[in-house]
Amino acid sequence: MNIYDIAEKAEVSIATVSRILNHKGNVSPKTREKVLKVMDEMGYTPNAFARALGLDSIKMIGVMCSDVSDIYYAKAVSIIENELREKGYDALLCCTGTNISDKKKAIDVLLSKRVDAIILIGSVFQESTDNSHIKKAAKSIPVIIINGEFKFENTYSIMCDEQKAMRDCVLALSEKGHKDILYIYDSDSFSGKRKIKGYIEGMEQIGTDNPETYISKCNKDISCAGTLINDIIKSEIKFSAIITSVDTLAIGAIKALTKHGIKVPEDVSVVGFNNSILADFSSPTITSIDNKVDILSTDAVRTLLDVFENKSVAKAKTIQAEIIYRESFAK
Amino acid sequence: MNIYDIAEKAEVSIATVSRILNHKGNVSPKTREKVLKVMDEMGYTPNAFARALGLDSIKMIGVMCSDVSDIYYAKAVSIIENELREKGYDALLCCTGTNISDKKKAIDVLLSKRVDAIILIGSVFQESTDNSHIKKAAKSIPVIIINGEFKFENTYSIMCDEQKAMRDCVLALSEKGHKDILYIYDSDSFSGKRKIKGYIEGMEQIGTDNPETYISKCNKDISCAGTLINDIIKSEIKFSAIITSVDTLAIGAIKALTKHGIKVPEDVSVVGFNNSILADFSSPTITSIDNKVDILSTDAVRTLLDVFENKSVAKAKTIQAEIIYRESFAK
DNA sequence: AATATTAATGTAAGCGTTTACCTAAAAACT
DNA sequence: AGTTTTTAGGTAAACGCTTACATTAATATT
Secondary structure, rough: HHHHHHHHHHHHHHHHHHHHOOOOOOHHHHHHHHHHHHHHHHHHOOHHHHHHHHHHHOOEEEEEEOOOOHHHHHHHHHHHHHHHHHOOOOOEEEOOOOOOOHHHHHHHHHHOOOOOEEEOOOEEEEEOOOOHHHHHHHHHEEEEEEEOOOOOEEEEEEEEOOHHHHHHHHHHHHHOOOOOOEEEOOOHHHHHHHHHHHHHHHHOOOOOOOOHHHHEEEEOOHHHHHHHHHHHHHHOOOOOOOEEOOHHHHHHHHHHHHHHHOOOOOOOOEEEEOOOOOHHHHOOOOEEOOOOHHHHHHHHHHHHHHHHHOOOOEEEEEOOOEEEOOOOOOO | OOOHHHHHOOOOOOOHHHHHHOOOOOOOOHHHHHHHHHHHHHHOOOOOHHHHHOOOOEEEEEEEOOOOOOOHHHHHHHHHHHHHHHHOOOEEEEEEOEEEEEHHHHHHHHHHHOOEEEEOOOOOOOOOOOHHHHHHHHOOOOOEEEEEEOOOOOOEEEEHHHHHHHHHHHHHHHHHHOOOEEEEEEEOOOHHHHHHHHOOOOHHHOOOOOOHHHHHOOOOOOOHHHHHHHHHHHHHOOOOOEEEEOOOHHHHHHHHHHOOOOOOOOOOEEEEEEOOOHHHHHOOOOEEOOOOOHHHHHHHHHHHHHHHHOOOOOEEEEEEEEOOOOOOOOO
């Protein structure tokens, strides 16, 4: 069923039907009523493709992340989707995994579906081996990058200053007398690297000689954090605080510590990252660095709309993180 | 840039370009090479709308749920998105909240975007006041409903037998000597109702007189479960086990119990629902009823593809849940 | 009442594909 | 070499909409 069917039934021209559909031009109330009634009766839904062909905009934004089942991305996607919907846009979701060729494919899909823009969540950085797909996309549509960095024409990045947050966190722990602060992390992504940098800066600032020796790597799995802690305890390395790159690792660490009879926060303080809902689920609850996904996500959509409206928009924006104090490291 | 530009540059007709794009018809290797090279050089991406106009399929599936930031939906969406992508389909995400008018709007958006089908996750049931939007959708495209129930032409539902799972869980607790089994739930959704039913059946089966008195309602927030437990403890109601309708509530309950010096599982056993990652994060880890989102989600996509291929497909399918034993209720 | 202005509606071209149908060239038969 | 079959490639219509331009009807102005 199409606009012609409606036009015929309502005894008007297709132009009139189109005008009614688009709230444009002059249509008499009577005609409008009549046509709307016919549309309703026939259960007509306009074809967005055909529309997009004429208008060159489908009101659809590609949203890419590696994995929505990750609680962090899920939150970002959820906020973005809601903000977009409110402004009349849909979200075409692409979970690409971490494989670069899959990301390239995803970009091609989004481009072929003629999305009006792309929002990338995480895992983009300038020095990355291959960013040609982002360049390709940016040639035809704006690309907004959340917590990633990539400077190119038609590209806008919004990030959280995780480096400073990490440094501040080390300093805050130091103020409470902590010197031997371990760092357990899970990823060498763009933000992963910035976190480490900040941690090292902080440690150096409080006079630690070889901060690198306090760092251990781990995968996201909580059991991994557990075995890591077990090893560290066995090796009799001294420590009074632990920072982790994600809340899940903090949970794993706390569980392991508790099993060894080490009390959190009395014996060891723990700070997580992301300030996810998990922070409240743990006992003790986890003090966590909030990297403001909500603000980043909201801002991404706002930026996008500004770009659409040709307002002047900053190519890169940075937002400050905040330490949210809970039980695992009291203020 | 369009097919004409490519055709011109490559000195062939648009038909040839189209044939190459669609791997259809006969094109000589030489010509193919030449055209592909031009496409690559110009960074051409075919316009999926125009294509859809001709083909009447955009290879896009609408995926609806109330909220992707919910860990349960996030997992389902993630699996669905991956399965779809593997088969060459994209997922157009619609997070509708719980408001019926927003759901109707979302359906209209999906229909106007001419998705090839819709997968609904949760919150649909036959007796619901208004399901006209689902009927409307099903009139033009197949609608797959995960963990919801709605019988109509072109509608397929895949659910988990949560009722039986709940009953079995009560019986399992009873076998271990539990009689006073509380049930804390968060939602009167379709699956919420089935869970309660199963709980009551189980309680009756083990000879409880007024099972309803053991039931309390709560929102999803863990603090709510906590205050609820506090109240129950104050009121000196006897209980030795708690079942919750979601893992988060189990976490809240365990935290509250622990604060009161009540040990889990020594004094009170706790069983959660969904078998989410949270179950492992808690200490003690939570025994949880796995309602098999992964299987449901995978199956939804498989069903969809079968429908597309005109294979005969069951209108309704039910999958069995499973109790995953962890520390909070040992086997 | 005649004219100018504005409102309402219609016609037709264009958006970028696919594909049925057609023609020309090449290959495979006699 | 002449005919048939196959392969390669082209032309033009169709998909469902938007919109510039054209036309007619209604209203306002003189």
